[in-house]
Amino acid sequence: MIVGPGLTTVQGTRASIGRSDYGRFRGNLFPFGQFRRKRGTAVLHWCTDEVDPRDRFDYWREVRAKGLFGVTAELARERRADFFGEFSLRRVGGAGLVELKASPYAVERSASDIAYAPGEAICVYQQLGSGGWFGGMRTSEFAIANGSFATSHTDLPYRTAPLGSGGFHLRILKIPVSSMPVQDKRLRELAPRTFNDQALAPLLAACFADLDEIGADDAASTVQSSLVQALAHLALIERGVVRPGSRRGQAALRTARLSQARRLIARRLQDPNLAPAMVADLLGVSVRHLHMLFEMAEKSFSQTVTDERLKQSRKLLRETPDRLIADIAASCGFESLATYYRVFNAAYGMAPGDFRAKGTDGR
Secondary structure, eight states: OOOOSSOOEEETTEEEOTTSOHHHHHHHHTTTEEEEEETTEEEEEEEGGGSOGGGHHHHIIIIIIIIIIOOEEEOOGGGGGGOOEEEEEEEETTEEEEEEEEOSOEEEEOHHHHHHSOOOEEEEEEEOSSOEEEESSSSOOEEEOTTOEEEEETTSOEEEEESSTTOEEEEEEEEEGGGOSOOOGGGGGOOOEEOOOTTTHHHHHHHHHHHHHOOOSHHHHHHHHHHHHHHHHHHHHHTTSSOTTSHHHHHHHHHHHHHHHHHHHHHTTTOTTOOHHHHHHHHTSOHHHHHHHHHTSSSOHHHHHHHHHHHHHHHHHHHOTTSOHHHHHHHTTOSOHHHHHHHHHHHHSSOHHHHHHHTSOOO
């Protein structure tokens, strides 16, 4: 389900619901929803467990689906007693990031839904469940597999339903068109479609994962905005609206490649031979270009590798108190125990064993 206009942003601790009357839903948002913190981020979370089972689907349909998401939800009456749904929303870099889980039902974003609650946003959608079907567009219908992406403008009709009995599980980034540097009439013609560029898909996935994991403190806000713009422009590159060689296209590719490079490093920390040439090859760029990517960041390639290895070793020291320190050093990719002790002491002013005994993060 590519979410409609409703939850575009979170401003402070209040959901912005577009043209829908906030006063109408205010009483419903907070008795049956709560804000929790995700690494400093205000997150609106709501679940049908907080509603009488007899009313769960009706509430989801009228308040959550139509009132907040701008879509029409349908489910056979005899199946409504077992309905379950939950979603979370947070503001990231000027966009809205929604994660939604729900048992199977049918969704439509009709012309009347669009007229009632226009969204004026670009959606980047990630399928996390068993798969989904899309139809009702001017283009042909399609299915989207687990882990795959789709993109669209919010204000074009579609129908969708989950393919399996597991229902919906998806993540959607909604980027207001007004916040995008690219102002092109083709943006409003982007009907739902799978993201088909296999070279760009891993970059899109890396940015999406980073955006979901990052906190929301002042230091992170610039990173969030950069990731949101990169995701928007990667989507538009795939759609042919932005040229890869343009200034915006190149900026998006640099941000996404840096994100992917960091993830490649994290997955290969155990290898003591982890080097720029290895990551550059996996990323499909030159070593020179890889170093240029890290010049954009606060830390060089080698500093990033060392910091990630130290971070992983601290985690293991805390969580596996009986494990040999030499084994931890090797599992994190340090070439020798002596090197590990030297680097650890330089970073934290204590030996790994003292850190473990202290039982803190060593800072």
